[in-house]
Amino acid sequence: MVILRVVFLFSLLVLLTVSSAISVVEFCVADFNYPVGPAGYPCKNPANLTVDDFIFSGLGVPGNNSNPFKLGLTYAIDKTFPALNGLGISMLRQDIAVGGVVPIHSHRVSELILVIDGPIVSGFIDGNNVAYYKTLNKGDIMIFPQGLLHFQVNMGDKPEFFALAFVSLNSANPGFQTTTCSLFANDLPSNVIEKITLLDATQVHKMKELFGGSN
Template identity: 70%
Template sequence: MDLSKVFIIFSLFVSFSSATTSVIDFCVADFNFPVTPAGYPCRNPANLTVDDFAFSGLGVAGNTTNIFNVGLTEAFDNTFPALNGLGLSMARLDIGVGGVVPIHSHRVSEVILVIEGTIIAGFIGSDNTAYFKTLNKGDIMIFPHTLLHFQVNVGDVPALAFVSLNSANPGFQFTTASLAANDLPTEIIRKITLLDAAQRT
């Protein structure tokens, strides 16, 4: 068999195997059972109402009285069970003046839409190139999956943004907190980060 035929067969196999199909319309999470790698088990559709498919939590400003001056309100599968298994979620970011969403990553891609204020948003590519830009009302920016990214309010009023992520539970890992709040011995942290003991605390 020549290479062109192998390529065509491989291409067809990939296209068929990557197609997403579902045998049910939705799977509202049932929290009576533990989450699995595929999400939560489904509640009985006979017990659902339209209210199970609506969420009002993003209409309320998040609490920004913290060290980062930022409030995060999540519409993830654990707060909005109808998202379970659908591969998407949203969150509201309230960023006070001078506030920052610290550098972090998650296992999925993200789109941010600025509603009010002015922020600098950016990410760092795997080649250590920094991509950052000042965003104003109506601007959007994409953060590719797994890459470190951040947002900083550089305006003189509080900023509001909404983010959309392509997972019902995207998993956040804040770099600073992960380095400072783990139980690795200080000597190992010093070696892998070049931080001394005083800088870690």
């Protein structure tokens, strides 16, 4: 009798798990009039949608790389392309000038990069501090496993070596945490940053001035 109860409860748990992964709607274009929740944004009324709601043209335009990283990023995520809401996918365009970088960062999901114009030095660091990196050329793809720190660098030494890549992520809102910005674009006290990074005061203040941090 106990065994039958255990089997029943286990079967019920599996059924509920599978059922929760099955969407009751085919799509859910985000309605920004309401706050986002754990499952994404509420849906717009399908009766008010047109084909244009399912098209995003932003990835055809180079991003602005006038920044310390010499990097232009264009996002096709739920906030910029509402039709992605709840579908578990997004894309980015990376325009990397000569000497530019996609600084070391992480997401809560996995990422796949496709190089359109290179070369690009690309890699990630695993939980054992092992670095996996290689120079990628046109047509190469690389996977960055979920949550791991990763980066890209344009190592070209001539102006014409402008790098372009597209990435896809398995979330409509993958989350982005750039290590440099997380440290130097906030009000975390400089003396604390000095201790946790082993940088000296001059370096910390220089980085805070560059990225808009205070304190």
